[in-house]
Amino acid sequence: MDAQEYLTKIKAKFPDVTDVPVEKLKDGIPALSCPAASLFEVVKYLKEEGLNFLLNLCGTDYKEYFEVIYHFTSLENKVKLALKVKLPREKPAVASITPLHAGADWQEREAFDLLGIDFPGHPNLKRILLPEDWEGHPLRKDYERKPDQYD
Amino acid sequence: MTDLCKENIKDKDGFETMYLNMGPQHPSTHGVLRLGLVLDGEMIVKAEADLGYLHRGMEKLAEKRTYQANIALSDRYDYVCSMNNNFAVALAIEKLMGVEAPKRAQYIRIIMAELNRVVNHMLFFGFFAMDIGATTALMFGFREREQVIELFESVSGARLTYNYFRVGGVARDLPSDFVQKTKAFIKLMRERLKDYDILVTDNVIFRDRTEGVGVFTKEDCLNYSMTGPMIRACGIKYDIRKDDTYSLYNEFDFEVPVLKNGDCFDRYQQRMLELRESLKIVEQALEKLEPGDIQAKVPKVIKPPAGEAYVRTESPKGELSVYLVSDGSANPYRFHLRAPSFINLQILQKALVGFKVADVIAILGSIDIVLGEVDR
Amino acid sequence: MGILLDEAPYILEKFPGGGYVITSADWFINWSRANSLWPLTFGLACCAFEMISSNMSKYDLDRFGVFPRPTPRQADLIFVAGTLSKKMAPRLKKLYDQMGEPKYVISMGSCSNTGGPFYDSYSVVKGVDKVIPVDVYVTGCPPRPENLIQGIIKLQEKIKKDTIKNNGRARIFNKNKS
Numbered sequence: 291m292d293a294q295e296y297l298t299k300i301k302a303k304f305p306d307v308t309d310v311p312v313e314k315l316k317d318g319i320p321a322l323s324c325p326a327a328s329l330f331e332v333v334k335y336l337k338e339e340g341l342n343f344l345l346n347l348c349g350t351d352y353k354e355y356f357e358v359i360y361h362f363t364s365l366e367n368k369v370k371l372a373l374k375v376k377l378p379r380e381k382p383a384v385a386s387i388t389p390l391h392a393g394a395d396w397q398e399r400e401a402f403d404l405l406g407i408d409f410p411g412h413p414n415l416k417r418i419l420l421p422e423d424w425e426g427h428p429l430r431k432d433y434e435r436k437p438d439q440y441d
Numbered sequence: 442m443t444d445l446c447k448e449n450i451k452d453k454d455g456f457e458t459m460y461l462n463m464g465p466q467h468p469s470t471h472g473v474l475r476l477g478l479v480l481d482g483e484m485i486v487k488a489e490a491d492l493g494y495l496h497r498g499m500e501k502l503a504e505k506r507t508y509q510a511n512i513a514l515s516d517r518y519d520y521v522c523s524m525n526n527n528f529a530v531a532l533a534i535e536k537l538m539g540v541e542a543p544k545r546a547q548y549i550r551i552i553m554a555e556l557n558r559v560v561n562h563m564l565f566f567g568f569f570a571m572d573i574g575a576t577t578a579l580m581f582g583f584r585e586r587e588q589v590i591e592l593f594e595s596v597s598g599a600r601l602t603y604n605y606f607r608v609g610g611v612a613r614d615l616p617s618d619f620v621q622k623t624k625a626f627i628k629l630m631r632e633r634l635k636d637y638d639i640l641v642t643d644n645v646i647f648r649d650r651t652e653g654v655g656v657f658t659k660e661d662c663l664n665y666s667m668t669g670p671m672i673r674a675c676g677i678k679y680d681i682r683k684d685d686t687y688s689l690y691n692e693f694d695f696e697v698p699v700l701k702n703g704d705c706f707d708r709y710q711q712r713m714l715e716l717r718e719s720l721k722i723v724e725q726a727l728e729k730l731e732p733g734d735i736q737a738k739v740p741k742v743i744k745p746p747a748g749e750a751y752v753r754t755e756s757p758k759g760e761l762s763v764y765l766v767s768d769g770s771a772n773p774y775r776f777h778l779r780a781p782s783f784i785n786l787q788i789l790q791k792a793l794v795g796f797k798v799a800d801v802i803a804i805l806g807s808i809d810i811v812l813g814e815v816d817r
Numbered sequence: 818m819g820i821l822l823d824e825a826p827y828i829l830e831k832f833p834g835g836g837y838v839i840t841s842a843d844w845f846i847n848w849s850r851a852n853s854l855w856p857l858t859f860g861l862a863c864c865a866f867e868m869i870s871s872n873m874s875k876y877d878l879d880r881f882g883v884f885p886r887p888t889p890r891q892a893d894l895i896f897v898a899g900t901l902s903k904k905m906a907p908r909l910k911k912l913y914d915q916m917g918e919p920k921y922v923i924s925m926g927s928c929s930n931t932g933g934p935f936y937d938s939y940s941v942v943k944g945v946d947k948v949i950p951v952d953v954y955v956t957g958c959p960p961r962p963e964n965l966i967q968g969i970i971k972l973q974e975k976i977k978k979d980t981i982k983n984n985g986r987a988r989i990f991n992k993n994k995s
Binding site for chain 2: 344
């Protein structure tokens with residue numbers, strides 16, 4: 291199956307998944323925009339259909355909203371696909387895909403640590419890169435650094 | 442981490458488990474990694490890794506620097522293979538802008554990236570064997586590294602953080618004696634590899650400590666998103682240079698070795714075989730070099746049009762990919778590095794259970810991590 | 818050496834020829850300390866590789882008496898090589914406190930001198946001297962091994978100028994007898 295067939299099958303099964311405009315994607319990887327509520331089901335369907343390798347999980351702060359992007363591939367038929375999820379600015383939360391892909395564990399913890407995105411269903415959502423008592427989420431665009439004993 | 446301390450399991454004779462802290466300063470953890478281990482005698486019952494002791498906030502810093510300065514900053518992610526980091530970032534910026542480097546620059550980039558792969562696998566050999574106990578191997582690894590560092594120094598001026606790549610090509614052309622010195626190095630390296638086989642690979646103690654230790658299955662590899670020599674030693678044949686090719690790698694004739702056991706010895710052997718393939722690629726690239734431009738025409742201030750790109754490359758440790766979002770200004774909007782060491786390290790929490798404390802060092806050494814990448 | 822070094826110089830000073838004894842003792846003790854500096858291996862980031870390279874066969878540090886030790890109890894020098902992050906800083910202070918007197922610190926590389934290329938980051942300490950006192954600063958990013966060797970020689974010169982009336986330490990602490 292190639293990328294276009296995957297796209298048509300997913301859009302047929304999940305009607306609320308839409309295309310992302312192609313002009314912004316300069317790397318040739320097709321992308322779909324998925325609402326937060328149905329992400330877990332879409333990822334489960336992709337895993338059954340053969341796109342069972344999670345490449346990358348990354349959060350971005352666009353000033354009105356957050357966005358989490360997932361890249362999937364299949365090691366046999368070499369197809370790549372990206373999923374984008376838009377989250378609201380206050381209380382961003384999307385279901386954790388750690389039960390399906392254990393490799394998402396630390397990447398979700400990093401998104402929580404640096405951006406403040408919540409992943410309900412994650413077995414161990416704690417800060418991973420910053421000290422446990424750090425306040426704030428540094429990668430947000432409105433983060434203000436508080437002076438401390440080392441400044 | 443403190444939750445692990447409270448878990449002590451008592452058995453019927455009244456013996457309790459013990460919490461051992463392999464703290465951030467440790468000669469064998471390849472940097473500042475902290476491992477908390479719950480031990481039952483000598484066997485490990487639970488393991489947890491604590492990261493962040495080298496967190497420098499590089500993804501936030503990347504948003505304040507210009508695109509060219511980002512290539513210089515990217516040297517410090519995986520400081521053992523700086524050329525591969527530069528390669529990934531330069532490719533991502535070029536994809537956003539829609540430029541392609543000229544042919545001579547692409548061949549020079551491939552030579553530098555493969556020579557850095559040789560350096561990385563030499564250092565892996567030295568540190569892995571030293572962790573197992575063979576300290577002479579470290580001296581050998583660094584001796585060969587010095588030869589390659591002299592080549593890199595003649596090209597870029599630095600010994601560790603080269604900053605040699607530019608958007609659209611490379612910074613300087615090769616000096617006149619580079620080709621001849623590199624050919625001499627390849628010949629020397631092939632002879633020295635026989636020494637390493639005699640010293641380490643056929644050594645009874647090394648084999649006993651690494652064969653059968655830390656076996657990963659194919660399902661583990663897929664589930665934990667591992668890439669690079671880790672999955673090729675488990676039987677999965679996947680190499681981004683062949684399967685999702687970038688730059689001019691499709692013009693070269695090299696093999697992708699695959700082994701089947703998935704233990705520490707196979708991961709060591711995999712890297713030694715890949716080293717030999719890299720030497721073949723460098724030889725072929727040296728033959729294909731022709732005079733030409735070394736940098737494409739790009740504007741002085743680099744402002745790619747708004748968009749995003751995800752570019753994958755094969756670094757010596759796994760898949761090193763860059764996710765770059767641009768909003769049309771001179772600084773990136775979002776820069777994310779998918780670091781192979783960070784993602785490969787997740788399996789440690791599952792892989793250490795049931796082994797002894799001495800095996801922790803062998804398994805951790807065979808994953809081949811660099812803390813600059815793990816913590817960014 | 819405790820009572821001998823703490824009390825003896827002040828008693829000997831008063832006797833004729835006492836100064837000559839102190840100077841000879843100074844020379845002997847400083848010579849032995851300077852030529853057998855055993856560092857604690859504290860490589861944090863990229864500079865650690867140049868530090869390890871300096872210990873290897875091309876730029877051999879063993880000829881200066883430098884022999885790396887993994888535990889702070891057996892070391893009297895610490896090379897802080899690499900970026901110090903805010904999470905790591907309390908651990909560095911703890912290790913420094915666990916080393917025995919006299920102890921010296923060499924700050925290697927721009928990151929530990931002043932914060933380096935990451936000076937404007939939210940989680941980097943701008944220089945190791947905000948946490949522990951430093952004797953010699955070695956510049957570079959990363960410093961070449963020759964640079965590091967020059968730093969060690971400068972530290973040896975600094976040690977050789979010391980006197981046992983300072984309780985034998987290379988820096989003057991706020992003790993009552995200085």
